[in-house]
Amino acid sequence: MTYTPVSAMKCFLWVVLVISLDLSSANSISSYNHYRLPTALRPQKYYLRILTLLENPDDLRFAGSVQIVIEALENTRNITLHSKNLTIDESQITLRHISGSGSKDNCVSSTSVNPTHDYYILHTCRELLAGNVYKLCLPFSAELNRQLFGYYRSSYKDPVTNTTRWLSATQFEPAAARKAFPCFDEPGFKASFVVTLGYHKQFTGLSNMPVKEIETHESLPNYVWCEFEQSVPMSTYLVAYSVNDFSFKPSTLPNGALFRTWARPNAIDQCDYAAEFGPKVLQYYEQFFGIKFPLPKIDQIALPDFSAGAMENWGLVTYRETTLLYSPTHSSLSDQQNLANVIAHELAHQWFGNLVTMKWWTDLWLNEGFATYVAGLGVQQFHPEWHSRDKGILTALITSFRLDSLVSSHPISRPIQMVTEIEESFDAISYQKGSAVLRMMHLFMGEESFRSGLKEYLQLHAYKNAEQDNLWESLTSAAHQSGALDGHLYIKTIMDSWTLQTGYPVLNITRDYSAGTAMLTQERYLRNSQIPRAERVGCWWVPLSYTTQVEKHFNNTGPRAWMECSNTGESVPTTIDLLPGPEEWLIFNIQLSTPYKANYDARNWKLLIDTLNSGEFQSIHVINRAQLIDDVLYFAWTGEQDYDTALQLTNYLQRERDLIPWKAALDNLKLLNRLLRQTSNFGSFKRYMKKLLTPIYEHLNGMNDTFSSITQQDHVLLKTMVVNVACQYQVGDCVPQALAYYRHWRSEANPDENNPVPINLRSTVYCTALGQGSEEDWDFLWSRYKKSNVGSDRQTILSTLGCSKAVWILQRYMEKAFSPKSGIRKQDSALCFQAVASGQVGFLLAKQYMMENIEFIYKYYYPQIRALSSLLLPFSEQVSTMSDLNKFRSFANDSRHFLKGIRQAMQQSLETMLTNVQWMDRNYQHFSRTIQHHL
Numbered sequence: 001m002t003y004t005p006v007s008a009m010k011c012f013l014w015v016v017l018v019i020s021l022d023l024s025s026a027n028s029i030s031s032y033n034h035y036r037l038p039t040a041l042r043p044q045k046y047y048l049r050i051l052t053l054l055e056n057p058d059d060l061r062f063a064g065s066v067q068i069v070i071e072a073l074e075n076t077r078n079i080t081l082h083s084k085n086l087t088i089d090e091s092q093i094t095l096r097h098i099s100g101s102g103s104k105d106n107c108v109s110s111t112s113v114n115p116t117h118d119y120y121i122l123h124t125c126r127e128l129l130a131g132n133v134y135k136l137c138l139p140f141s142a143e144l145n146r147q148l149f150g151y152y153r154s155s156y157k158d159p160v161t162n163t164t165r166w167l168s169a170t171q172f173e174p175a176a177a178r179k180a181f182p183c184f185d186e187p188g189f190k191a192s193f194v195v196t197l198g199y200h201k202q203f204t205g206l207s208n209m210p211v212k213e214i215e216t217h218e219s220l221p222n223y224v225w226c227e228f229e230q231s232v233p234m235s236t237y238l239v240a241y242s243v244n245d246f247s248f249k250p251s252t253l254p255n256g257a258l259f260r261t262w263a264r265p266n267a268i269d270q271c272d273y274a275a276e277f278g279p280k281v282l283q284y285y286e287q288f289f290g291i292k293f294p295l296p297k298i299d300q301i302a303l304p305d306f307s308a309g310a311m312e313n314w315g316l317v318t319y320r321e322t323t324l325l326y327s328p329t330h331s332s333l334s335d336q337q338n339l340a341n342v343i344a345h346e347l348a349h350q351w352f353g354n355l356v357t358m359k360w361w362t363d364l365w366l367n368e369g370f371a372t373y374v375a376g377l378g379v380q381q382f383h384p385e386w387h388s389r390d391k392g393i394l395t396a397l398i399t400s401f402r403l404d405s406l407v408s409s410h411p412i413s414r415p416i417q418m419v420t421e422i423e424e425s426f427d428a429i430s431y432q433k434g435s436a437v438l439r440m441m442h443l444f445m446g447e448e449s450f451r452s453g454l455k456e457y458l459q460l461h462a463y464k465n466a467e468q469d470n471l472w473e474s475l476t477s478a479a480h481q482s483g484a485l486d487g488h489l490y491i492k493t494i495m496d497s498w499t500l501q502t503g504y505p506v507l508n509i510t511r512d513y514s515a516g517t518a519m520l521t522q523e524r525y526l527r528n529s530q531i532p533r534a535e536r537v538g539c540w541w542v543p544l545s546y547t548t549q550v551e552k553h554f555n556n557t558g559p560r561a562w563m564e565c566s567n568t569g570e571s572v573p574t575t576i577d578l579l580p581g582p583e584e585w586l587i588f589n590i591q592l593s594t595p596y597k598a599n600y601d602a603r604n605w606k607l608l609i610d611t612l613n614s615g616e617f618q619s620i621h622v623i624n625r626a627q628l629i630d631d632v633l634y635f636a637w638t639g640e641q642d643y644d645t646a647l648q649l650t651n652y653l654q655r656e657r658d659l660i661p662w663k664a665a666l667d668n669l670k671l672l673n674r675l676l677r678q679t680s681n682f683g684s685f686k687r688y689m690k691k692l693l694t695p696i697y698e699h700l701n702g703m704n705d706t707f708s709s710i711t712q713q714d715h716v717l718l719k720t721m722v723v724n725v726a727c728q729y730q731v732g733d734c735v736p737q738a739l740a741y742y743r744h745w746r747s748e749a750n751p752d753e754n755n756p757v758p759i760n761l762r763s764t765v766y767c768t769a770l771g772q773g774s775e776e777d778w779d780f781l782w783s784r785y786k787k788s789n790v791g792s793d794r795q796t797i798l799s800t801l802g803c804s805k806a807v808w809i810l811q812r813y814m815e816k817a818f819s820p821k822s823g824i825r826k827q828d829s830a831l832c833f834q835a836v837a838s839g840q841v842g843f844l845l846a847k848q849y850m851m852e853n854i855e856f857i858y859k860y861y862y863p864q865i866r867a868l869s870s871l872l873l874p875f876s877e878q879v880s881t882m883s884d885l886n887k888f889r890s891f892a893n894d895s896r897h898f899l900k901g902i903r904q905a906m907q908q909s910l911e912t913m914l915t916n917v918q919w920m921d922r923n924y925q926h927f928s929r930t931i932q933h934h935l
């Protein structure tokens with residue numbers, strides 16, 4: 001197939017000259033109403049020409065044409081594809097026959113639409129015949145939208161000229177390519193793309209592939225056509241392009257693809273880290289997967305407006321500024337770790353997702369779970385001192401344990417029909433639980449068979465699509481070959497129990513101390529304690545790793561036995577023998593290799609607690625210390641253990657100096673704080689927290705700027721985290737020190753240049769100062785926000801501006817968050833709202849604001865409804881009375897029209913609120929009494 005610029009041109013020119021119909025209003029409704037495209041046709045190649053007009057801020061738009069080379073696999077009279085919010089000039093549509101036996105040219109007799117599934121259906125004059133190839137040409141145009149999806153506009157202020165500079169960018173995943181050009185917008189329809197961008201010559205055009213040639217525009221003065229090389233076969237959601245006036249920083253890595261990092265000119269000095277780290281990780285994956293990165297170049301670009309965190313478009317990875325740009329003078333260590341993790345995540349997708357893509361969104365977790373898991377390995381490789389593997393897995397488990405203990409959770413692999421359901425799937429289950437079960441498999445299969453299985457899978461399905469069963473097949477054969485898995489076990493049998501079933505199990509482990517055995521049973525773990533036993537059934541294939549006080553084999557993560565399921569899916573109780581005597585503990589799930597909770601008999605808990613509270617606590621692996629904390633606090637919450645046991649265990653934290661157990665503890669204790677802080681017994685809880693925190697606060701030198709002398713990077717994060725909580729509980733000199741730092745900053749003559757607050761303490765200092773501060777304190781920080789040139793700096797400020805306790809200031813801030821003129825971008829509004837809603841005063845305001853303004857908020861985000869779901873989070877943590885819960889229930893019901901795109905998140909929030917109410921009913925009194933004994 002040769003490219004024919006003349007005919008493409010003709011098809012294209014009309015777009016500019018002809019005023020066309022808006023089809024959405026004029027077309028008849030099609031009777032085709034299945035949520036998947038028909039399979040009679042297969043697109044082979046797209047020639048996409050797009051002219052982007054960025055000169056007139058009042059009329060930012062694009063116009064283009066697409067020629068799709070389509071192969072007919074079956075005879076058909078309809079061409080059904082996706083198109084949304086595009087104006088298509090129907091008078092200029094052409095349909096030509098290209099090859100095959102039925103030689104006559106064809107045409108389009110009429111069109112129809114199906115707005116539910118975004119279908120645009122062309123009815124052809126003559127039947128398209130199987131085995132023949134056709135070329136369909138469609139001219140289209142649209143506004144560059146403000147929705148951050150499809151082909152959209154973005155802008156930034158040029159500080160030199162003080163003018164607004166406009167740019168364009170794409171975000172297509174999961175279903176927005178159809179907003180930029182008519183296409184077969186499902187991941188299974190892979191095709192090659194030849195993209196040609198037209199733009200004013202002051203700009204640069206970027207797309208997935210390198211530039212092939214640039215020509216002057218035939219009629220528009222100072223415009224060019226930039227044609228890019230033909231892409232490899234890929235899914236529509238990975239197509240990307242941007243027209244901008246950015247600068248770039250090249251990276252040089254021998255034998256690697258050409259690698260560039262782009263940002264607005266004034267931020268180019270923040271690209272050094274990404275430009276250095278990106279190519280290194282890319283090379284690491286080439287080795288890890290055993291497959292070279294197949295494109296000749298890769299660009300990463302920081303966009304001022306961006307809906308997600310980042311997007312893995314093949315060869316043109318897009319980011320928020322906060323996830324790509326790093327400033328040594330403004331970004332904290334956790335900002336830096338975050339961006340390393342995001343880069344590693346998106347680059348992992350270049351294999352998992354781009355090269356091999358899921359057949360349908362049901363298997364989205366293969367993309368996201370893998371990228372999440374592998375990112376931890378990628379970062380670990382270049383920053384071993386960050387322990388990103390362990391931290392990544394702990395975060396993954398903590399988040400998925402929480403969500404997945406709800407009845408309203410869902411399986412990793414879930415049926416999907418509507419676009420809103422695809423969007424809902426980008427959640428902790430796909431990312432975090434997905435990553436956790438992949439790690440489980442990695443650990444039970446061992447390095448060699450896991451890697452060789454992956455490699456086979458990637459090679460077998462390269463440039464094609466796959467589903468989870470394909471992965472199981474490759475991994476099973478690798479595991480059988482290497483002997484890592486018994487011949488009678490299949491990866492599919494094991495993994496189906498984790499990916500097709502909702503939830504995770506709790507293993508009840510009861511030791512017989514005289515016989516030296518332990519009996520294991522399993523059931524689903526649920527946070528909602530009113531769910532009867534009969535509804536907790538389920539069986540998971542659990543690889544059993546364990547060790548004892550004598551052995552302490554904490555590096556042995558492989559299974560010593562399996563907890564199996566019968567053919568009918570019932571759990572088979574398992575007995576472990578040859579266990580030590582009654583004076584020694586037993587611990588299951590080495591390094592949390594599998595996502596389950598382990599509950600023991602009282603004696604074993606006591607043995608574990610004694611060791612933790614002795615000088616020997618470090619003889620238990622740091623991840624297992626975190627596990628014990630997380631587990632016991634869950635069990636106390638749901639009543640399997642009492643709070644006396646839980647608090648005896650957490651008591652050992654006075655000695656703990658490691659990040660991971662502290663993270664597990666503080667995440668859980670924060671939930672208690674949210675329930676208790678409005679009660680009369682909060683005083684005792686506060687005293688308990690002070691008791692736990694004081695030793696570590698002092699050990700880390702509190703608020704003093706000792707960062708330059710900290711050799712262990714984990715301690716930087718630990719200090720950041722501890723200090724933040726310490727100020728909330730008024731530990732030591734935390735608050736006065738924070739206020740002093742802030743005063744000092746305020747007295748600087750040039751506070752935008754000189755900030756005396758240590759970078760890693762900024763969040764705590766700002767929040768504490770505003771919590772106690774005046775209007776002037778707030779306005780001072782707001783001015784810094786307006787002037788800051790660094791994304792992570794701006795983000796820190798936005799998330800602390802909600803720390804004020806003044807009702808009117810919070811109200812004003814919330815209104816700013818949803819007003820485009822305020823200077824808060826749409827992408828950041830949820831952060832601001834969350835910041836307000838997580839505070840005790842802000843909670844009440846935000847609740848009222850949300851209930852009264854849901855229609856306005858809905859319209860503000862529309863059609864990006866997913867953002868709405870993140871607004872719910874602070875509420876689900878804080879609603880703890882039946883009457884509040886009922887208010888939310890009726891709100892959910894009354895506003896169902898606005899909330900239907902986040903049905904799942906709403907159910908999860910309501911269920912979480914219910915578990916809070918249950919906690920208050922069942923535990924509040926008992927907890928309040930118990931905590932007295934631990935002060």
Ligand code: BES
Pocket residue numbers: 173174308309310311312341342343345346349368371426
């Ligand atoms: N593929 C996603 C981007 C995405 C997210 C598209 C949601 C559509 C909806 C990308 O790979 C991703 O996962 N981004 C994350 C950041 C990542 C490091 C966890 C994000 O945007 O939050």
Ligand code: ZN
Pocket residue numbers: 345346349367368371
């Ligand atoms: Zn991802």
